[in-house]
Amino acid sequence: LxxxxxxxxxxxxxxxxxxxxxxxxxxxxxxxxxxxxxxxxxxxxxxxxxxxxxxxxxxxxxxxxxxxxxxxxxxxxxxxxxxxxxxxxxxxxxxxxxxxxxxxxxxxxxxxxxxxxxxxxxxxxxxxxxxxxxxxxxxxxxxxxxxxxxxxxxxxxxxxxxxxxxxxxxxxxxxxxxxxxxxxxxxxxxxxxxxxxxxxxxxxxxxxxxxxxxxxxxxxxxxxxxxxxxxxxxxxxxxxxxDVWLVRADFVFEFPRPTMPNVFYIGGFQCRKAQALPAELEAFMQSSGEHGVVVMSLGTIISALPRDMMEAIAAAFAQLPQKVVWKFLGQRPSSLGNNTLLVDWLPQTDLLGHPKTRAFVAHGGTNGLYEAIYYGVPVLGLPLLFDQFDNLVRLKARGAARVVEASSLTTENFLEALKDILNNPSYQDNMQRLSRLHRDRPVSPMGTAIFWIEYVIRNKGAAHLRAVAYDLPWYTYHSLDVVALLMVLSGALLWASVSVCSLLCCRRFRKKTKVE
The missing domain is CATH 3.40.50 (Rossmann fold)
Incomplete structure (x- = not known):
């Protein structure tokens, strides 16, 4: 559907x-x-x-x-x-x-x-x-x-x-x-x-x-x-x-965990069939021959990285047989090779869905990783901020990514990781398996989102899906009041038992003393 x-x-x-x-x-x-x-x-x-x-x-x-x-x-x-x-x-x-x-x-x-x-x-x-x-x-x-x-x-x-x-x-x-x-x-x-x-x-x-x-x-x-x-x-x-939480996640990518009845998963809902590229970009992709293309983008927020890091990345790209499309803002690196095309904007989904694309160098944002999963493109992660570190840990655990630390990046370790992604078929195999799992669902993520938005409109809310847990005080939620009562009763029972035993022992002792 x-x-x-x-x-x-x-x-x-x-x-x-x-x-x-x-x-x-x-x-x-x-x-x-x-x-x-x-x-x-x-x-x-x-x-x-x-x-x-x-x-x-x-x-x-x-x-x-x-x-x-x-x-x-x-x-x-x-x-x-x-x-x-x-x-x-x-x-x-x-x-x-x-x-x-x-x-x-x-x-x-x-x-x-x-x-x-x-x-x-x-x-x-x-x-x-x-x-x-x-x-x-x-x-x-x-x-x-x-x-x-x-x-x-x-x-x-x-x-x-x-x-x-x-x-x-x-x-x-x-x-x-x-x-x-x-x-x-x-x-x-x-x-x-x-x-x-x-x-x-x-x-x-x-x-x-x-x-x-x-x-x-x-x-x-x-x-x-x-x-x-x-x-x-x-x-x-x-x-x-x-009323409803449309969570941009998919347990193909996320670690399994408890969830709730009013939570619905739409991870990758922004993904779609790749469209044709502009003529010049398509010509560049085709010029890569059998080696293919590496795509690099670091998202929408970070506009500038340290100059030495950009030079190291450019020098590593220059040593590849692949062509590179790099979304880049700032001064052109002096070590840039002839195989690398710098652009200030790129059609990311269309590039990832292109048959010539072999790897995706990404910062680990949620949108980009789900697009990589959707199209089955392995990832070399360069996490920078926020959830990007955790996102790439998840993808690495699935065997579909490698991660390079930006703080210790050099031409050598970046190139080694990139060659591993490109030449070791396990990364592509694992990512394509994730892609098959991600696509194997009865309703598209977008269809799920639209249905539940309109469901809430039709029914003027969805209070019946909300757990009563949200309305409980924290001590009731964790049953601490029940635990406290049981502890008091247990303490009272223990005190009563000790008191009875003490009383019986005292009576026996007095009887024994009188007999003697």
Missing amino acids: DHSTLPFLPMPHRILVVPVDGSHWVNMELLLRELHARGHSLTVLRSAKSWYIPQNSSIYTSINGHMLEDESDKNFYNELLQRIMKHRKLPSFIRSFRQQFEITSMLRMGHQICCRAAAKMFDDPVFMKKLQDAKYDLMLTDPGLPIGLLLGSYLQLPMVFNVRWINSGESHFTMAPSPVSYVPVSGTELEDQMDFLERTKNLLHYLYSAFEQYAIINPAYSDLLQRHFPPGADLLSIQQSA
């Missing part, structure tokens, strides 16, 4: 969309195109200073609001990268914590900006009345930033999340049981089979993530929530109230 076979709703519905900019917008826009094709009326809340979300579009109407981009600078990510690369030189047990401290600093600043942006909207009665009068049927949002879920809750709209990461980490940790004995916490770079030291590291990261959530993130919104929401509301409970 494909999403094109799904029945259309009897009338178009009004959907308010609050996306996250950058690479997150790439997949959200594809989802919006499908919803628009099915007749829905879409309104996108964006920043007037948005990096990638256009104000004018043929598929949606936009509203300018206050968002993260109003006060943030893309250069921040380049500066963060330099700090992360320094931490990568530390021992593996320590560096993940140092990286997490950097992320904590970023989260603290980011949530302060988000809260100020949300407060400006909530404190603007004209703006809020405009949203209320529009009578939307649904809130579709990416909870990587919480503005959408705050607005959805305030407007009392059914909510659907297009999600992989939430405001504090991987989405499953918010909405499903996550035993840390075999579920790696984001940022740990662990697999699901851990020894004792790794489980210790995993538990420490879990406790630190809980500290982040309750001591840093939630308090940032406490004043806003007190002024505009019912008593007792907090960011986490609002987040857990979403």
Whole structure:
């Protein structure tokens, strides 16, 4: 079945969309195109200073609001990268914590900006009345930033999340049981089979993530929530109230873990059949002959890498018999070979789906890795920030990728890893197996997403799929009150038993004494 076979709703519905900019917008826009094709009326809340979300579009109407981009600078990510690369030189047990401290600093600043942006909207009665009068049927949002879920809750709209990461980490940790004995916490770079030291590291990261959530993130919104929401509301409970979670994951790639009835998996929903390339690019691909082509792209956020790293990569490419298409911004490397084509933009999905493509050099972003899986192209990973390290650990565990540390990259180790990917058939075999598994499903990921979005609209929510666990106090969820009662009863029984035995012993002793 494909999403094109799904029945259309009897009338178009009004959907308010609050996306996250950058690479997150790439997949959200594809989802919006499908919803628009099915007749829905879409309104996108964006920043007037948005990096990638256009104000004018043929598929949606936009509203300018206050968002993260109003006060943030893309250069921040380049500066963060330099700090992360320094931490990568530390021992593996320590560096993940140092990286997490950097992320904590970023989260603290980011949530302060988000809260100020949300407060400006909530404190603007004209703006809020405009949203209320529009009578939307649904809130579709990416909870990587919480503005959408705050607005959805305030407007009392059914909510659907297009999600992989939430405001504090991987989405499953918010909405499903996550035993840390075999579920790696984001940022740990662990697999699901851990020894004792790794489980210790995993538990420490879990406790630190809980500290982040309750001591840093939630308090940032406490004043806003007190002024505009019912008593007792907090960011986490609002987040857990979403009707449906469309998680950009697939257990072909992810490690298996517990999940919930209102969670549906759409990993790779942005993938499609490869289209024809522009004539010049197609000619370059064909000129590679039997050796084929290597494609390299490091995503949408990082605009510049250290000069010496670029020179080392270019020198390694120059020694390959393959041709190379490299998405590149900045000064042309002096060591660049004649076999390498630099472009400031590339049709990534069409290149990965081209029969001449032999390998993909990538930073490990979710979109790019699922596209590589979809087309069966092995990956040489060069992780830089955020979830990229964990993503590549998963793909490496499947035998479909190798990873090179950016902090210690040289021409020699990069070239050795790249030749291994190109010449060892096991990487391609494993990736093509993942591709077959990923495609072997009754409904396409896009069809799954469209069905459940419209399901929530048809039924005005999906509260029957939400576990009652979200409404329980933490001590009830973990049955600590029951444990406490059993401990008290056990203690009372033990005390009573000791008292009775003591009393009986004392009576016998007195009788014995009298007889003597």
